Amino acid sequence: MPDYNLSYFYVFVFFAVGAFVVGALMTVSRIIAPRRPTPEKLRPYESGEEPIGQAWGRYPIHFYVFALLFVVFDVEVIFLFPWAVIFASLGWYGIVEMGVFIAILVVGLVYAWKKDALSWY
Amino acid sequence: MSPPGVLVPGPFGIDPLVWVVLRLLIAVLLVVGLIFNGALLQILMERKLQAWAQDRVGPYHVGPWGLLQTFADALKLIGKEDVRSRFTDAAFFLTAPAITFTPMVAAWVVIPFAPGVQGIDINIGLLYLSSLGAMGVLGIVIAGWASNNKYSLIGGLRSAGQLISYEVPQILSLVTVVLLAGSLQLTKIATAQPGLQLNLFILPAAFLTYFIAALAETNRTPFDLPEAESELVAGYLTEYSGMRWGTFLALTEYGNVTIVSSIMTTLWLGGWNGPLVDQAPILGVLWFTLKVYVIIVAFMWIRLTLPRFRIDQLMNFCWKVLIPLTLTNLFVTATLKVALPAPWDLIAIGILNWGLVAAFIVLIPRLQRRRLERLRERLRTERERTLAPTA
Amino acid sequence: MTEVQPYVEIQTPQGVEDELVTEELILNLGPQHPSTHGVLRLVLRLHGERIVECLPVMGYLHRGLEKIYENRTYEGGIRYADQADYVAVMLNEWAYALATEACAEIEVPRRAEFLRTIVGELSRASAHLVWLGTYLLDLGATTPILWCFRDREQILDMFEEICGSRFNHNYYRPGGLLYDFPPGLLSKLERFIDRWEKNIDEYRELIEGNEIFLERTVGIGVFDSKTAIAYGIGGPMLRATGVPHDLRVDRPYSIYPELKSMKPVTAQDGDAFSRYQVRLGEMKLVVALVRECLDKLPGGPVRARVGHVFKAKPNEVYFPIEGAKGEIGYYMISKGGPNPFRAKMRGASFCNLQLLPTLLRGRLVADAIAILGSIDIVLGEVDR
Numbered sequence: 001m002p003d004y005n006l007s008y009f010y011v012f013v014f015f016a017v018g019a020f021v022v023g024a025l026m027t028v029s030r031i032i033a034p035r036r037p038t039p040e041k042l043r044p045y046e047s048g049e050e051p052i053g054q055a056w057g058r059y060p061i062h063f064y065v066f067a068l069l070f071v072v073f074d075v076e077v078i079f080l081f082p083w084a085v086i087f088a089s090l091g092w093y094g095i096v097e098m099g100v101f102i103a104i105l106v107v108g109l110v111y112a113w114k115k116d117a118l119s120w121y
Numbered sequence: 122m123s124p125p126g127v128l129v130p131g132p133f134g135i136d137p138l139v140w141v142v143l144r145l146l147i148a149v150l151l152v153v154g155l156i157f158n159g160a161l162l163q164i165l166m167e168r169k170l171q172a173w174a175q176d177r178v179g180p181y182h183v184g185p186w187g188l189l190q191t192f193a194d195a196l197k198l199i200g201k202e203d204v205r206s207r208f209t210d211a212a213f214f215l216t217a218p219a220i221t222f223t224p225m226v227a228a229w230v231v232i233p234f235a236p237g238v239q240g241i242d243i244n245i246g247l248l249y250l251s252s253l254g255a256m257g258v259l260g261i262v263i264a265g266w267a268s269n270n271k272y273s274l275i276g277g278l279r280s281a282g283q284l285i286s287y288e289v290p291q292i293l294s295l296v297t298v299v300l301l302a303g304s305l306q307l308t309k310i311a312t313a314q315p316g317l318q319l320n321l322f323i324l325p326a327a328f329l330t331y332f333i334a335a336l337a338e339t340n341r342t343p344f345d346l347p348e349a350e351s352e353l354v355a356g357y358l359t360e361y362s363g364m365r366w367g368t369f370l371a372l373t374e375y376g377n378v379t380i381v382s383s384i385m386t387t388l389w390l391g392g393w394n395g396p397l398v399d400q401a402p403i404l405g406v407l408w409f410t411l412k413v414y415v416i417i418v419a420f421m422w423i424r425l426t427l428p429r430f431r432i433d434q435l436m437n438f439c440w441k442v443l444i445p446l447t448l449t450n451l452f453v454t455a456t457l458k459v460a461l462p463a464p465w466d467l468i469a470i471g472i473l474n475w476g477l478v479a480a481f482i483v484l485i486p487r488l489q490r491r492r493l494e495r496l497r498e499r500l501r502t503e504r505e506r507t508l509a510p511t512a
Numbered sequence: 513m514t515e516v517q518p519y520v521e522i523q524t525p526q527g528v529e530d531e532l533v534t535e536e537l538i539l540n541l542g543p544q545h546p547s548t549h550g551v552l553r554l555v556l557r558l559h560g561e562r563i564v565e566c567l568p569v570m571g572y573l574h575r576g577l578e579k580i581y582e583n584r585t586y587e588g589g590i591r592y593a594d595q596a597d598y599v600a601v602m603l604n605e606w607a608y609a610l611a612t613e614a615c616a617e618i619e620v621p622r623r624a625e626f627l628r629t630i631v632g633e634l635s636r637a638s639a640h641l642v643w644l645g646t647y648l649l650d651l652g653a654t655t656p657i658l659w660c661f662r663d664r665e666q667i668l669d670m671f672e673e674i675c676g677s678r679f680n681h682n683y684y685r686p687g688g689l690l691y692d693f694p695p696g697l698l699s700k701l702e703r704f705i706d707r708w709e710k711n712i713d714e715y716r717e718l719i720e721g722n723e724i725f726l727e728r729t730v731g732i733g734v735f736d737s738k739t740a741i742a743y744g745i746g747g748p749m750l751r752a753t754g755v756p757h758d759l760r761v762d763r764p765y766s767i768y769p770e771l772k773s774m775k776p777v778t779a780q781d782g783d784a785f786s787r788y789q790v791r792l793g794e795m796k797l798v799v800a801l802v803r804e805c806l807d808k809l810p811g812g813p814v815r816a817r818v819g820h821v822f823k824a825k826p827n828e829v830y831f832p833i834e835g836a837k838g839e840i841g842y843y844m845i846s847k848g849g850p851n852p853f854r855a856k857m858r859g860a861s862f863c864n865l866q867l868l869p870t871l872l873r874g875r876l877v878a879d880a881i882a883i884l885g886s887i888d889i890v891l892g893e894v895d896r
Contacts, residue, residue, distance in 0.1 A: 010145060010230055010241040011249075017149050018226030022219040022368055029199050029364035042207040044270040045359055048544030049553065055274045056266075057537060060560040063278050066436075070285035073444075074255070077292040080451075081248050084299040087455060095455055102448060109444070120282065120433040120561065120876070175658035271539045275561060275877065342652060343724055351547035351650045352881050428724050429652025431878040432561065489723050496731045497781055504736045504782070 065117045069109075076105050148240040152229040160375040161191045167421045174425050195367065203363035206269065213267035214360070218368040221260030224253040225376040232383045233307045235393040235405030246307040247299065250384060251292050254338060257377065258284040261347060261357050264369070268360035276356025279432055280347030283337055286439040287344075291334035293447035297327040297454050298388045301470075311392030321389040323467055324454070326477035328389045330447050332419075335381040337435070339374060342424040346432055382416040383409075442485070450477060536564060539877075543572045547650045547881050550891030552865075556872075556880065563880060566872040568865060573895040581855035585821050586612045586686050589855065594680040596857060597893040599642045600836035602635030602671075605684035608855075610765060611831040611842035612686040615852070616824035624688035624814040625767045630701070630805045631674065631683065637708075637798040638667045639836035640791045643888050644715065647788070650885040651728050656718060663711055666704050673697055686822075688815030702806060709799045716792060729784040733871045733883035736782055744863045747838030748790040749887060753782035759834040770808070773800035784886035791888075821850050835860050837888050857896060861889040 044051055079101070087094045135143065165180065165188065172179025180187030205214065228250055230240035243249060258280065265277015298320055302310040314320055321328055337344040348356035348370075355361075361369055386392060390412045393405030430438070457469045537558040542548035551572035557565040577596060581589045593608035594601050606628060613620060620628075641664040645657030668678045673694050675683040683690050719725055737753040750757055758776035760768040768774050777793035779786035824846040832841030838860030847853040864887045871883050 006141065007241050007243045010148070011227060011243070013145055013149065014152070014227040014230045014240065015223055017153065018223030019219055021153060021226065022222050025199070025364050025368060026203075029201075029203060032200050033363060034202050036202065037204070041204055044206045044208055044268070045354070046271060046540045047354070047542050047548075047553070049540040051271065052538040052540070052555070055269050055271045055537070059278065059537075062560060063282065066282045066286060069440075070288065073289040074285075074292070077289060077296065078248075080293070080296045081299065081305065084296045085303060085305060087300060088303055088458070091459055095459055098455070099452065102452065106448065109440070113440070120436050171654065175655050176662050177658060271537055274537075275539075278561075342654075345652065346878075351652065352878050354545060425655050426718075427653060427722065428648060428728060429878075430724055431728060431876060431882075433876065434727055486723055489727065493726055493730045497783075500731060500734055500781055500783065504734075508736055508738055 062117075062120070065112075069112055069117070072105065072108060076102070148230070152226065152240070155229070155379075156226065156372060156376050159379050160372050161195065163375045163378070163417060164191045164194075164371060166418075167424070170418070170421050171425050195371075198367040198371075199364050201363040203365055206360055208269045209360060210267040210269065213263050215365075217260045217264035217267060218361070218365050218373070219260075220263060221257045221373045222368050222376075224256040225373050225380065228253045228380045229376075231307055232380070233311055233387060233392055234409050235398075236308070236402055238403075238406055239308070242306060242308050244304075244306045247295055247305040247310070247384075247388075250380070251288075251295060254291070255285075255288055257338075257373070258288075264361070265347075265357035268357070270360050272353040272355070272359045273357045276347045276353050276359070279353075280340070280357060282432070283344065283346060283435060283439075286436060287334045287337035287443075290330050290439065290443040290447045291338060293444070293451055294327040294331035294334065295384075295388065297324055297447070297451045300451070300455055300458060301467075307387050307392075311387050311394065314391040314394065316394075318467075319389065319391045323471045324389065324450075324474050326446070326450050326474040326481070327454075328385070329478055329481065330443055330450070331385065331388075333443065335385070336420065336423065337439070339377045339381055339420075341378065341420055343427040343430050344435060345429060346435060351429075378417060378420055379413065382413045382420070385416050386412040446477070446481065450474070541877075541880065547646075548884065549646065549889060552884075552889070552891055552894070554868075554880070554884075556877070558877065561877050563872050563875055563877065566869045566880070568868055570865070570891070570894050573891045575896070577896045578854075578856055581852055583851065585850050586616065586824065586852065587820050589852070590684055590686075591680065591682045593857075594682060595892055596859060596896055597639070597835065597837065597840070597861065597890045598679070599890050600635045600639035601679065601681050602631045602683065603639075603833065603835045603840065605681065606632050607831065607833045607835070607840050607857075608842050609684040609686055610833060611829055611844045611855075612824075612852075614829040614831050615827045615844045615846050616686065616818075616822060617827075618687040618816055618818055620688055621813045621816060622767075622810050623692075623812040624816075626805050626809050627689055627693060627814060628684065629767055629771075630802055631671070633798045633801050633805075634667050634670070636836045637795055638664045640795050640798075641667075643791060643836075644719075644788075647885040647888075648719065648725075650881050651725065653725075656715065659711070659715065659718075663708055666708075670697060670701060670704070685815060685818075687818035688813070690815075692814045698806060698809075701802070705799055705802055705806075709796070712792065712795050712799070719788075726785065728882055729788060729886070730781075732784045732875075732879055733886055734781070734783045735867060735871065739867070739870075740782075743867050745838060745860075745867065746863075747835060747860055748777075748787055748794065749838060749864055751776055751778045752786035752790045754778055754780045759832055759839060763832065765831075765833060767805075771801055771804050773797070773804050784882060787886050787888070823848060823850050824852075832858065837861050837890070837893070838864060840893075859893040859896060861891075861893040865889050865894055 044055070080098070083094065083098055090097075168190070169179045169187075180190035183190045183193045205211075231243060231246040231249060233239040233242065261280045261284070262277045265273045265280065268274070298310065299305060301320065301323065302313040304310060304313075340347055346356075348358055353359070358366060358369060386409060393409040395404065395408030398405045398408065453473060454470050457473065458466050460466070461469055539556045539558055541554040541556055543551035543553045548554065553569040553572065555567040555569060556563050575595065577592050580592050584592065589612075590605050590608055593604040596604045612618075641660040645660035648656035671681055671683075672678045674697065675681045675690060735753065737750065737755045740750045740753050740755070746757065746759070756776040756778050759765075760774055761776055775797070777790050777797055779789040826846060826848050828845045830841055830843040832839045839858065840860050841858040843854075843856040843858070844852050845854040868884065868887065871887075872880050875883065
């Protein structure tokens, strides 16, 4: 369908424009802005003190748990989109199906909650 | 209204193929202009509003009534040295602003200002917008990581946690609207709300949850933890300076605020619908802009009233309040829609939604006070125990 | 360009290089940081975002005030006392002046005592206003600080009228005050007090009615009265734990015993919210005290007949007063010369700060700011 191709051509052009604008701003800034680096200026900022130990280390695993939970729930809501569009024609069947689907995920949420995975470290 | 995107002859008998290119050009120029002007205008507006609430004058010296203040600021930012620490991950550090900025620009393509005044009306507009919203997170997390700065790192991790968590209630609220409209196409959702039959009246609970989640997604107070100034200096922005910072903060943040406001306008406030639009379609743009700016002012109002959440409270609020609330709302709305015949389903859904909103407004503070009361009680008994031997 | 090390290396514990262990992050909060209230440096050892250990590092603002006193006359030292707690300036001067008077045995005229009480209490009010505004700013709210500074500006304006300077007033003198109040100031003060009393209720409405504020302060940074006394903490911090200890009542000086409205403000829980309640209550107390002083204000001179340079007999005194942040006092030794042989200042902020590492252990970084803000320190007083 040429229609779709045209739509996505627009989308593609907008992405390109976004990237181009950032590039253009940076270029303009690069041309007119001064550049006088000094060793102190180029050190990572840590309240004016020399950093102790580097930032790139291993952090607690808890941060990743949120990412996992997010993947689960985001995939769920992506499935909800097509369901919501045609749900009027599905009737009670659609409701029950989606109810089961969500219920399984809610059990997962409750489990994560009880396991203390939802608290921040 | 002509089906959008199809090869149609343009005005004044312009050839369809030429018109497609011309239209694209106009759209691009308009959007870039809107982003820059929007940011300039909104920053000025925010500063003036803040000044007004805080008993002071605000920007005053540059131009008449300080109108050119943000313009001068923008010029200053462009002319400012772009300091980059030598220990950053260069490739990621330099591209991170582009990674957040580009999806923001791309999102503008589907915003329906008025019938026909829209980049392109793709039939999965809402899905497209939510996926772009998820992309913006990447840039922030990458910026936090690539800066090799501990404030940035913590800011990046916070934003990862916060933004991905609030994505869920945000999208769940959108799905609730899609249930009623039966389409993901933004123009169809807007036209599905004729007259005063706005989704705001039918689905206020979804609006409320989306509004809260949108505040979080755009890093606005009270959810501005990734860039929490008093804790993390500037969070993921700490190492950024000059125009790179300007792109990140000013352009992207305000652009994103405008986009979520446009989504709210389209989905809940009837988009361009308003008095006299049938006679003069171009009025639609005016109504749309007006509604968008009402929401933006609400954002600003919240910013100058509220303090900031703590990160664990923020997470709790999302996973333990917002997600259950949106899920319930979605499920009950769906059930009612199937169970009841045509006019009654909307009325039932409306009553239920207003009930949810009232419960939210009444119960949340009450529950909180009771919880804090219990906490104080516990502290008191604990203290009595520790003080007992000497007393 | 010379080579710069990106960071100071820290030693990895032996034998864990290859294992999957969580690394602790060492984060410097300050000295150049928006919310350490000056140039305090906190070295935080973090596990994720939780604080394992906190080490306050100070001395960035050390100016050797105590040594300077030794080289100045008694009167000349007042100007340096200003710089200790630069938010509640008049109270520092008052403490210094009282210690000097006790040392040199000078009587102060009655009118001077009243005027001293008025400016001292207003100074306390301005300190609490700065605290309230910056604390809310630490918690992320931008509006209260400007409301507070709006009112503080008026206090500073009046101070400017009184002594010609907004910040380092140099107004107290051993044996009284530099000048009497200028004409018209008393009515201006009355009008301000009436207006400000309403504004205090406005702050209360804005702040206490906010769920997020309650969430951020209730049950945060809790300590009990026993700990507070053990650490030598006084003032609002101690009163927030339920102890009605106030030097204005318990070790009265100046005209406080005569003032009927002087009652210590206390709260029960010893958390950040209680400290907020105490400080807000003290603002109300300032209103009452200033009103009462204005009612009872006698006439007469404002300065005893003392020269600019005088000698004190060999003597040794410690005089504490109730500062804005706790007990501030001067320990003064004179050996008969025109300047103190030794003047030691007891700063309230310093004692308050000692408690910080204990309070921060196991909390989140965001709480570190909320707790640090709630214990109300001024680095000028910590480092001196």
